[in-house]
Amino acid sequence: MVVVKTTVCVVGGGPAGVVLGLLLARQGVEVVVLEKHADFLRDFRGDTVHPSTLNLLDEIGLGAALARRPGRPVDDLRVTFDDGTVRVADFSRLPGRHRHVLFLPQWDFLDLLADAAAAFPSFTLLRSAEVVDVLRAGERVVGVRTADGREVRARLTVACDGRTSTVRERLGLRPQEFGAPMDVLWFRLSRRADEPAGLDMRVGAGGLMLCIDRGDYFQCAYVIAKGGYDQVRADGLDAFRARIAARAPHLADRVGEVASWDDVRLLTVRLNRLRRWSVPGALLIGDAAHAMSPIGGVGINLAVQDAVATARILGPALAAGTLRDADLAAVERRRHFPTVVTQAAQRLAQRRVVDPLLHTTGAVQVPAPMRVLDRTAWLQRLAARAVGLGVRPEHLV
Template sequence: MNERTTCLIAGGGPAGMILGLLLARAGVEVTVLEKHADFLRDFRGDTVHPSTLTLLDELGLGEKFAALPHNKLSQVAIPGRNGQNLVLADLSALRVPHPYVAMVPQWDLLDLLAEAGRAEPRFHLRMNTEVVGLLREHGRVTGVRYRTAEGIDGEIRATLTVGCDGRWSVVRREAGLRPREFPVPIDTWWFRLPRESGERPTLIPGMRRGHFAVVIPREEYFQIAYLAKKGLDAQLRAEGLDAFRARIAAVLPELSGRLARLTSMDDVKHLDVRLDLLRRWHVDGALCIGDAAHAMSPIGGVGINLAVQDAVATARLLAGPLLTGRVGRRELARVHRRRLLPTVVVQLIQRLMHRTVIRPVIEGRREGPPRTVLRVLNLFPPLRRVPARLIGVGLLPEHAPAFARRPPDRQAA
């Protein structure tokens, strides 16, 4: 089959779907390949930050998103020594249309974006189709090789191939792009526990000596992230379910009565946390963005926000060149330059958090952030706006280009 498109996007996550939708609205022929049959992957990031909520408004999707079941979180806090929670970031003080983080299952967001994309005649989403390699001609990437769930192999040629396929990106690997790896002291183990009717949503982490956990509220259950020393997965599974329950009871005693509902270690999903950054995000004919360009730590939950902003910048900078068929290395380098600084700054902050907060906690040397930080925040509450700004908006928020903006679509709101 001699298939062809203008922009081939590998990966139907937030970055891939946003990029596909925006480019299609610019009139660019776009094909998004997603290896799974649907978006129902549990234990993905569920945070939709204020800047992304503003973007959805600009795209005319804000009211449809608001109709999805979700929780709103306006503060990031940690448990204090006197039983009161200490607010580290107060998003309600942000001067933005949506001063909160919306907690919604990522599959609902992706379904919403897919629906909007299908309304565009130049947007094509193919599920059950995995990118397995790149095509090249005269040293330039000219498309991809793919394989369907039925085992059918094929090729699609494209003016530009964009890797939005995550930290284990095939596009990144096949393009020969090598990341700089940063040491990470933790891995994450995800599982769920029931949430009682009317129970107040919370995103307050549990911190005890040697243990760290975050509780993420969903409509009918809590999604739990347990953070512990990197490389511990085999030991945790060898220790067994009862020992794992004891770890969780130690850090989240308020949920200890529900741990019987965790019936197997098979229900505990291990995430190998990575923190890396490509030295160069592109080769001739191919570009990586989002986690494919910079895998992020889960600290702060900002990885999705950065990936979405990468996608918006990419669409704004490359829609014109794609329409004219003139996308060279110079145009791709503009995306890298635009998004490099906010990425580097966030990763520096995450590395600082690993060193000063996370590592001392999981090594049992401290419970929570350094006391100096807590004292300063207590003395100067307005400083909470700084982490709120970094978490909620970012250093360089991207707005929808004019060609992608639409009035609110109230049809399904």
């Protein structure tokens, strides 16, 4: 049996896990990040890098390196209904240097962070390291076990392993579920140079569809009613292609690129949060602590902010070897409020906007509140601040 000993074991190589590993390594804390896959190349993941995260990368000196990656900056968000298009957020009016959301393939973002972290001798990234259980000494978590039999023993284990967290399940922690009226089908279609750049969001009878510009193709998200995937498949691939074409007519000539159901990935949407984020020896952050709805695309933002707060609050004690189990609760106290507020806004949007749309059969016109939003600059700035910066943006110090 191979045993690895470290100060901090981070489970999950997503945005929260890699950011946390980098920030702890910068403080001289010995940290091992476990990523269950061999690389970061998963196509159907969130792509948004928010202004708060862009500001963070500037703070740690990675802004210039990020600018060399193939990102697509978007300075506003618009939604197209059957009777017109409205602007709902204007990032160009945000304070600071980054007045846009950056759409960047998540593997580019994670590769950038992992490469930067690898420059620190206290950082280790172990790939193909799927965690299957936690290790305990009495009531205390002392590390994890991987599928290939390795043990990683640590003073602190941080679960960043997403909405289906293995660490959370092995600890017996059950999040409070708030429900979601939708699931999401991800697929890709080719993009021509003269087609909409950035984000194209279209709403019509039965739901909505988002197309994220990735240069030579769109990563598309088609929102369906919760639990409706089996019926979509039963209706057949031709019917699904027709639904895509109806929602985005300019893509009708290439829906055949969805050649089989293997080209479609199902994201089961969950909205939940833990009542407590820590136990002796272990802390949960990001989706492992609070799964977010895709509304607003803020899940990555919340996860990164959790990681920044964790590194800032716990890093000094970890570096000095003085961390106490009682210190872990400080992270939850810091991040509980923005989580609750953001989820409350998402629950309201699900109930008042998304659920009715998913059950509408006729033409969908721009709702009156969105017409007001489209005509009111300060409301667009407020929406941009909520999405781009969040309720409580975090900094290194």
